[in-house]
Amino acid sequence: MTLPMVQFEQVGKLYGSHRVLDDLSFSVSAGEKLALIGASGSGKTTILRILMTLETIQEGAIAINGRPLANSAIAALNHRKQAAHLHEIRRDIGMVFQHFNLFPHMTVFRNIMLAPMLTQKVTESDAKATAMALLEMVGLQNKASAYPAELSGGQKQRVAIARALALKPKVMLFDEVTSALDPELVEEVLNVLRKLAVETDMTMLLVTHEMSFARDFADRVLFLDGGRIVEEGPPEEIFRNPKQDRTKVFLKKIVAAGLSI
Ligand code: ADP
Numbered sequence: 001m002t003l004p005m006v007q008f009e010q011v012g013k014l015y016g017s018h019r020v021l022d023d024l025s026f027s028v029s030a031g032e033k034l035a036l037i038g039a040s041g042s043g044k045t046t047i048l049r050i051l052m053t054l055e056t057i058q059e060g061a062i063a064i065n066g067r068p069l070a071n072s073a074i075a076a077l078n079h080r081k082q083a084a085h086l087h088e089i090r091r092d093i094g095m096v097f098q099h100f101n102l103f104p105h106m107t108v109f110r111n112i113m114l115a116p117m118l119t120q121k122v123t124e125s126d127a128k129a130t131a132m133a134l135l136e137m138v139g140l141q142n143k144a145s146a147y148p149a150e151l152s153g154g155q156k157q158r159v160a161i162a163r164a165l166a167l168k169p170k171v172m173l174f175d176e177v178t179s180a181l182d183p184e185l186v187e188e189v190l191n192v193l194r195k196l197a198v199e200t201d202m203t204m205l206l207v208t209h210e211m212s213f214a215r216d217f218a219d220r221v222l223f224l225d226g227g228r229i230v231e232e233g234p235p236e237e238i239f240r241n242p243k244q245d246r247t248k249v250f251l252k253k254i255v256a257a258g259l260s261i
Pocket of ligand 1: 020043045046
């Protein structure tokens with residue numbers, strides 16, 4: 001039996017007394033592309049932030065490729081041991097945020113090369129070769145020596161994607177990566193993600209409000225409401241034939257807002 005790449009088991013997350021994730025269980029197979037959809041506040045970003053070890057959980061357990069990322073035993077470790085453990089697990093996970101967070105004083109090339117050289121002891125020439133291949137993949141090989149301020153939002157986000165990929169994570173997380181972009185720049189970023197989904201066997205979790213893109217990209221869709229999974233299934237089923245009333249209402253609102261499905 002192969003282990004799931006990502007496994008949530010009865011996860012509960014609270015901010016004070018405010019429950020954000022509620023008895024949440026799901027798993028993602030190696031190579032699977034999963035889209036998380038749901039209204040604002042339903043817990044989608046929190047799931048990604050927990051996987052990035054930016055947030056802790058209060059209940060349940062999470063494992064990455066069979067290795068624990070969060071559970072009560074890890075929570076009980078002393079600070080130093082816990083930090084060392086999380087650092088180790090974090091190496092398998094990369095994330096692209098809504099805002100690109102590129103280093104403004106570094107060229108595109110340096111932005112991509114920096115983390116592998118600093119954190120994985122990759123040599124400069126290997127880091128360069130990887131950065132060049134990734135820039136080609138995102139269609140920006142001619143921007144290697146540009147600075148972020150010289151790029152459009154879409155180009156910056158494509159660099160941010162290349163930068164996350166340079167660390168060769170097993171799991172990539174994408175959080176609303178087009179929502180800070182002008183509408184005319186959205187498609188170029190989605191095209192890169194489409195290509196990635198087809199060409200790599202990386203496991204990917206994607207939070208998006210672009211339903212038609214979720215349909216192209218994802219093998220499976222989870223619809224969340226109030227920190228719980230209301231419905232899950234292949235995109236065709238969720239979008240064309242939702243079974244739960246809450247999913248139907250959510251999709252109707254999307255259509256009413258003029259966003260296509
Ligand atoms: P989504 O990504 O689906 O919009 P989020 O995961 O961002 O939802 O948020 C889920 C809930 O958690 C929301 O009610 C939000 O207000 C709350 N929340 C998120 N971050 C914090 C925080 N740092 N402190 C308190 N509440 C938070």
